[in-house]
Amino acid sequence: MEAIKKARAMLNDVIFGKEEVIDLLYIALLAQGHVLLESVPGTGKTKLAKSFAKVMDGKFGRVQFTPDVLPSDVTGIRFFNPKTQEFELRVGPIASNVLLADEINRATPKTQSSLLEIMEENQATIDGETISIQRPFIVIATQNPVESNYGTFPLPEAQLDRFLFQIDLGYPTLQDDKQILSTYRTTDPYETIKATLSLDDIRHQQAQIKHVHVSDAVTDYLLALVHQSRQHPEVELGVSPRGMLALMRAAQARAAIDNRDYITPSDVKILVPYVFPHRIILTMEGSIKKTRMQIVNEIIEAVPVPVEQVSK
Helix, strand or coil: CHHHHHHHHHHHCCCCCCHHHHHHHHHHHHCCCCEEEECCCCCCHHHHHHHHHHHECCCEEEEECCCCCCHHHHHEEEEEECCCCEEEEEECCCCCCEEEEECHHHCCHHHHHHHHHHHHHCEEEECCEEEECCCCCEEEEEECHHHCCCCCCCCCHHHHCCCCEEEECCCCCHHHHHHHHHHHCCCCHHHHCCCCECHHHHHHHHHHHHHCECCHHHHHHHHHHHHHHHHCCCEEECCCHHHHHHHHHHHHHHHHHCCCCECCHHHHHHHHHHHCHHHCEECHHHHHHCCHHHHHHHHHHHCCCCCCCCCC
């Protein structure tokens, strides 16, 4: 995990005060999940995604979503080449290792749905032909919540469920803002980023985290949290089996990054606020009185944390 540590340190020199968010990005990468970054404009969502991609020795693709973007602009298109007098397949920006879907909620539902197959199965069907996407592959999508009522299309639940994490970047602290002003006044740290993570290293680590031990106690705790989300009186739709598997894999990745070959209850508990909120739907009464995060906190508090066992 030395390469991961170097990559994290490099990003911390570019994006200030977001150490936890950067850790979550690498957890998602190793867990083969996708990330939805949500925050007000200008807080560094795109910068973070580009910097994260630059650290990897792979391909970077970007789609700036607007209402007129078509599904073929994302996946690709088959076109007629007059020179060869044949139809040729031109794959779109999905042929990458890191795909930045910038302002994804500006695209129409039809265009948004073009990502469903890619995010779930690492493949895309273009004009009847199935194209496999090389691993590692991660989608980092951004959206601005303040513009949710102006020419935007909220992501459907089926698409939200395919994101491992939904992360709110929020504003930097006063100290972080001061560091940003001091650093970016004369230089741009983004220009100094070098690729330190090879694709082979990432694929190896992705395979290794599947062997991180999950004890019966931790399994029962994870399942209790998931079922509590389904039984909560103010929740209409709880966490799906996909979300349950995502939480387990993310906890395994977190343990591996922490140089452990076993999961603790803390690994699960810390990740729940990023895995659950976008996967649950509140009842009408619940949505009036509380936010999703408040409900998730109630779910966490309702399930007792088992005593951590270091030994297997």
